[in-house]
Amino acid sequence: MELINDLFAQGVQMMLTLLAAPALVGLVRKVRARLMRRRGPSIFQPYADLFKLARKEALLAHSSSWLFRAAPYVVFAAIWVAAALVPTFASGLMFNWAADILAIVALLATARFALALAGMDVGTAFGGLGASREMMISSLAEPAMLMIVFTIALLAGTTQLSLIAQFMLDQPVGLRVSLGLALIALIIVSVAENGRIPVDNPATHLELTMVHEAMVLEYSGRHLALIEAAAAVKLLLYVSLIMSLFFPVGMAQAGGTPAAMATGMAWWAGKVVLAGALLAFGETAVAKMRLFRVAEFLGGALVLGLLGMILLFVSRSL
Amino acid sequence: MLPASLDLLDVTYFLSGSVLVSSFILLYQTRLFGILNAFALQSIILSLAVAWQAMVQQAPHLYVTAVIAFLMKGIFVPLVLRRIVRVLNIHRAVETVVSINLTLLGGIGLTILSIMVVFPIARAADVLVREDLAFALSIILLGMLMMITRRNAVSQVVGFMAMENGLVLAATGARGMPLVVEVSVAFSILIAFFVFGIFIFRIRERFDTIDVDDLSAHRGDAR
Incomplete structure (x- = not known):
């Protein structure tokens, strides 16, 4: 019976993540549009886009191989599984115990690898350009991400996300410098990984500045729908990750009552909406960076992560 | 007043850690106004740290230090430097540094070095003093x-002033620097600042630039 309940809760979490993700993208677009004094499309527009794409014919270039067709499924699967591992409205769900935060980083890297290969597969200039840029950004973001993970793991004594969230809930963590640094670094990494301004502009189709869009330029139909959905889930994943690591307030416990789960869900929805609005504010406030400035931006995140670890080390040996 | 969960150690640690972090923010900047803002931020955090120490140690003279740090380095020096930058019309200049990432990594190396140096030496000292000294050395x-x-x-002047911020942090953590010494340090820094200011204008007048690399050609040993 308990197993069925656990499975059910996990299933709800996975479906909820998938269903809520396009709304988050829509929300960010809407808030951005409102900030620019445009009316903007409805929050639910991304759903319509996805359905439209899913119904359309998928065109394949003559020079494409099986890799090109397989990549969207690999990308989507890897990101969805990674999203299932992150605590959203409740911690300690069934899959949370299967893998830790390092596994999530690895899954996301797998997705990125598959997409970069697919970008180069057709052999067009843009695909290769996008893939090489994406790899450059991720090669800088990954070390920073690992430093953040290590900082938090040192602090909480575990890499299991549920246990970390529990630790943050239980302990009066107080004013910890390392934690603040890790938070800033994680926000920088999330911005870079999701291709948001200032690293990449998700709305652009200007060749010079595209990163993610250049990679998926050859895709159409259901393949594109899968990739777009995966990108939306990834954004939600990062938001949930930040929230569960640093603000796990209101999160339900494993095996909690349905009422507790519902409260957790309301908290989670509130936090996601807040994060989406903040992202939109941030994106309207800053301009996109030159590509070569991104290295410095992400290098800053790496240094913040390292610094957080050093400070933690010092406070440990106090 | 303060929530009970914030104990004394945490706040002290937070403030001195923030001064160190602001040192890295300073290193990250490439624009002159950015450098000046980061420096003002560092000085203001420093004055908060000093004021907190004054409260904890019950040492009223440290309040004077805090006020001097806030007024002089938090407001006066950045404003004057800002004026110099504007008068010289170099506020749009982007500094060509070695490489921001390399500099930052070097900074991390220096921080680790100073922790490794201070911790064995000050083993006998109070934990907070030890940590303060380590941070102060790395800021210097x-x-x-x-x-x-x-x-x-201009940014070299700011680097010099940031070093002095490290000295002040070390002095307040070590519990025992007399006010006379602090005031005289503050004033010698101020005099150094004026000398620098005149120096900058003189360089500019003579060589039409304040890039100190261009001065190398005028050294005796140049080819």
């Missing part, structure tokens, strides 16, 4: 790094 070294890696005279 980061100030030096700033002076080495920057070519613009």
Whole structure:
């Protein structure tokens, strides 16, 4: 019976993540549009886009191989599984115990690898350009991400996300410098990984500045729908990750009552909406960076992560 | 007043850690106004840290230090430097540094070095003093790094002032620097600042630039 309940809760979490993700993208677009004094499309527009794409014919270039067709499924699967591992409205769900935060980083890297290969597969200039840029950004973001993970793991004594969230809930963590640094670094990494301004502009189709869009330029139909959905889930994943690591307030416990789960869900929805609005504010406030400035931006995140670890080390040996 | 969960150690640690972090923010900047803002931020955090120490140690003279740090280095020096930058019309200049990432990594190395140096030496000292000294030493070294890696005279002045911030942090943590010494340090820094200011204008007048690399050609040993 308990197993069925656990499975059910996990299933709800996975479906909820998938269903809520396009709304988050829509929300960010809407808030951005409102900030620019445009009316903007409805929050639910991304759903319509996805359905439209899913119904359309998928065109394949003559020079494409099986890799090109397989990549969207690999990308989507890897990101969805990674999203299932992150605590959203409740911690300690069934899959949370299967893998830790390092596994999530690895899954996301797998997705990125598959997409970069697919970008180069057709052999067009843009695909290769996008893939090489994406790899450059991720090669800088990954070390920073690992430093953040290590900082938090040192602090909480575990890499299991549920246990970390529990630790943050239980302990009066107080004013910890390392934690603040890790938070800033994680926000920088999330911005870079999701291709948001200032690293990449998700709305652009200007060749010079595209990163993610250049990679998926050859895709159409259901393949594109899968990739777009995966990108939306990834954004939600990062938001949930930040929230569960640093603000796990209101999160339900494993095996909690349905009422507790519902409260957790309301908290989670509130936090996601807040994060989406903040992202939109941030994106309207800053301009996109030159590509070569991104290295410095992400290098800053790496240094913040390292610094957080050093400070933690010092406070440990106090 | 303060929530009970914040104990004394945490706040002290938070403030001195923030001063160190602001040193890194200073190293990250490439624009002159950015450098000046980061320096003002560092000085203001420093004055907060000093004021907190004054409260904890019950040492009223430290309040004077805090006020001097806030007024002089938090407001006065950045404003004057800002004016110099504007008068010289170099506020759009982007500094060509070695490489921001390299500098930052060097800074991390220096921080680790100073922790490794201070911790064994000050083993007998109070934990907070030890941690304060380690941070102060790394802030001093980061100030030096700033002076080495920057070519613009204004940012070298800021590097020098940042070093002095490290000295003040060390002095307040060590519980025992008399007010006379502090005031005289503050004033010698101020005099150094004026000398620098005149120096910058003189360089500019003579060589039409304040990039100190261009001065090398005028040295005796140049080819």
